[in-house]
Amino acid sequence: MSPERPVRVVLIGYGPVGARFVEGMLPAVLAGRVTLTVIGAEPDDAYNRVLLAEYAVGRSSRERLGTTDTEAALQAGAVIRLGESAVSIDRLRQTVRLDTGDRVPYDRLVCATGARANIPTLDGLQKSKRNRLTTLTSAATLDQGAEPLPAGVVALRDLNDANVILAAVHKGSRIVVLGAGVLGMELALALSEQGADVVAVYHGPIPMARNLDEGGGRVLSRAARTAGVVMVPHARAEGVLLRTPDDGPSRFDAILCADGKQIQGDLLVLSCGVSARTELAAGADLRVSAGILVDEELRSWSDPDVFAIGDCAHVLAPDGHPIEVHVTGAPSGLIGPGWRQADWLARKLSGESSDPLPAERSGIVMLKAESIDVVSGGDYTADLWNTESEVTQWLDPARGAYLKMVTSNNVLTGFLAVGLPLVGAELCLLFERGDEPPADRTALLRLDSSESATGSSSDPLAPEATICWCNGVTAQKITDAAESGHHDVECIGKATRAGTGCGSCKGKITEILARATASGNGPPRR
């Protein structure tokens, strides 16, 4: 290879993380140091999957989901091949084979293949489930299984799914959401906020069980019920019942639960988690577990020229993991770390960065909903009475508020906040920066108290309150002036300058004068 030839970088996957990577590579592409080819299976431009639920319930439009400037990338000279899927990687020849039969050569390969929705094991959906053991050639088939899902059943993963849900919202259909993880709850709440008839069906006693404890989960589920979502806990779904109308193919009718309960609806949305798309990597003998295994520099454990970022990447130091041992952990599934990986790798492959990629702390999970604020981060499981860490808890079900925070060595290591928006926002910041929370924990709780919005003094005419901002005159000074014989606003102005600035305090001065006069009839003040 001649040193002058630009490095050929090939990116598989054009989701939000891939798009971010492309953006970061453009300076190097423009400078001619790198050629960039992007392979995206979906025919559309990259869009922001984080906002897909917003689109699905009709709160956003397609163009508002745009997350990348494909035009700019094309102008810079990047090659973007949408609607083409990578079907195999030939690591020996360093080429990617596409479903069109084309082969794209690379010097560095970046996988940003993301994750796909899980299809749960339910009677009636078996044939739609993917079979991990069969080799399939199309990305769509990999995602959707051998047979498409029955009509009236979707997993919210792409624009097509979102369009199905949107149509159901418009028709006023009853929508059953199976799974009450963060995505399921977001969708259920968004749907009900848009006036849809929604049922959330979940396995355990509380929603968002992976991100909340019992207190938080119960406050959330109460809030969701108040918001109009029918919450169905302890529902072990076993099958899907279909009905066959006279005028068309069979479609979803109800979920059948282990206890015999049937939950009827017009549309079933599966929200049962996601799994990294690793088949392409596995097929090329790259080591995978819950994701493509990459080291702290995002480089595949198995091939120094292959990288992975975002939802398909499982970042872990390779040492101490012999091939036969099962690797634990999983990709975070959060967009923030994915973007940071994309930015860092783009700098690295552009030859700009030598700084190590900062290690990610376990992320913050925030429920996107208008009717309730839910946020959690880190490890909040510590027992209230344990001696290793400090735990603070506040539970107020009647007012829909719950807080738990865990600190170790004065640093916030885990937290939950439900129904306490300002506290939640503040805890996010504290956690992200590794800050020390206020020693007086009630200072945090007071953020959401009604008093903090107006200041600690409830009486705007209290003696120490500033009445005239322009001249820094307090109520006490005005009272004193009144007591020494200044009885109208103008005299007060001459004596204290109060009211001689913008004049907006003259009303208050009149009030103080009235009070002073009234009290003048009684015993002397002070």
Place this chain on the structure above:
Amino acid sequence: MASASDQAGASHCPYCALQCAMTLSAGPEGRPGTVTVSGRMFPTNRGGLCKKGWTSAELLDSPERILHPLIRQPDDTFAEATWPQVLDLIADRLRESRDRFGADSVGVFGGGGLTNEKAYQLGKFARVALGTSRIDYNGRFCMSSAAAAGNRAFGIDRGLPFPVEDLGAANTILLLGSNVAETMPPFIAHLASARAASGLIVVDPRRSATAKLTAEGGGIHIQPTPGSDLALLLGLTHIVIAEGLTDDRFLSDRANGFAALRTSVSSWWPERVQAVTGVPVHQLREVARRLADGKGTYILTGRGVEQHVDGTDTATAAINLALVLGLPGTGRSGYGTLTGQGNGQGGREHGQKCDQLPGYRKITDPDARAHVAAVWGIDPDTLPGPGVPAVELLDELGRPGKVRCLLVHGSNVVVSAPDVAAVRTRLEALDLLVVSDFFFSETASLAHVILPVTQWAEEEGTMTSLEGRVLRRRAVLTPPPGVRSELWIMQELAKRLQSSSTFSASPAEVFDELARASAGGIADYSGLSHHLLDTGIAAYWPYPPATTGTPRLFQERFGHPDGRARIMAVKVRERREPAHLGGTLTLITGRLLEHYQSGTQTRRIAELVTAQPEARLQIHPATAARLRIADNQIVLVENARGRVRATAEISDAIRHDTVFLPFHYAGAQCANLLTESITDPNSAMPEFKRTTVLVRAETEAIR
């Protein structure tokens, strides 16, 4: 039309950019001590004044006034000298430096408090009489980011492109990083209608006096962590777009660049913004929806969001938000930046900036050079090119091959610049430091030569207010015998330096020349004169001849050649902030009602200094408790650059991760001992509003 006698003494306040109208009456003998100040009816202040304005005349007969030129002696005392002596000395030293080390070995540092005439003449003096490119001014510390943002979005930077009283009809006013209730109190009268409509939205890490105006149903106070304003604005823009609240007709008819903006804010959904700013999602949505209600919305920015390394981008994001909502140039809504210094607007238009010529022209533009050189009667090729902005200029002082002599006008850099300990070292390395002032400011006390100059009530001139209105300043007193106007000083020095152009000492003549030099420029004053201004007209620039000026800009078109505004997508540059552990906190700085800028003036007024005698560090009670700091206890605020000693003021008005120091004090109380000289890449504005410090009690409280 007002008669000449009505106008006698009709002047404006010597302090901030609101330029409150006041009437000055001198006693019969025309000497200080007998001057009285009274408020004068005017749209900006409606006859009112703040504490600073009411007490402003006290300085005219201050016993601390410098009344003779002073020359530093070998024993570091100052000796009085005559004007011919000092002028000869300065001219000789400047000439010598220029001959030995080149014209750029002489620098000039101006101020945003100088009249238009002085600011203009100073730029000309530097480029023509000294032939140096090394001129910049303290406005770089306050207005340069908003100016850069305004220029790139609108093609014109006029702080408020509408008269201030337009705000009086607003339903919603978003005030970002501005504490007007303390910095320009009479301004708050213009917030009354928004407050009555519960529509005053104040963004400030402190519950400042201004933020308190949102209480009792006045509106919303948003309290983000310092330095997160850009993310906040991108988040608001995201919500506006996501919820379909954009003004699509405005965007298609009047602005370019929306598509790229939409893409760029797509990644700033509200929950992500919450995690970065500490502002809960529901507040973000409430604010976005309120801004979009179409009943008259103004977005105003101040130093709090601008004095950052991403200040230009933050101001741009505020403008972008205004543009997607279709606010600017509509007559009932808009965007503006609140200029701070008295002539912060005029001072940035007429050539004190290192890259600028009068009329807001670019010094690199050949047509601009030709035009201005023709007015000055010189060959355009003799004009120097662009110099370096303030922070860089201060860093050049006394370094080999750089600036060796500095003239300072209307600025107290060893209190007001970032990292003042370093600035002091640089000033001490100079061959010659000449400071024009009326008091021994901290900078003057380092000078080799001090030139005593006139105060506001002793001079004629013009100031341009925060709304771009040119105002007359009037002399009611004869200056003390040993005191001179800076115009006269420049004239005398230019003569001694055999300058190729002329320098008038008459403010009216200088103004006429300024008007000609500005003709055809962005800030065009060519239709104005002192005489015309004396008729009492409302002179909003641009004011070409035979027009009546421009109270409202952008009604038909924006300032770019195609008449459209430019939306420029901006990005958050992620910075890992140090954890707030132990006493590590974020310092923000700002002003107090009683003081003005470096305090050179207000620290000499008994009433003001009694009310606010010393620097107090505002700190949250929970943070103070953790650090075992008691109220009124002495605390030390430190970092690698310096240490400030201040009194603790425990207050729940500030965020628990943030502390606040006023920047008016000198010595060990000088907040700028701590600030860093890193600057915005677009505007060269330093980051005053986000400094990492360590706070501790001087002696730990006993528990």
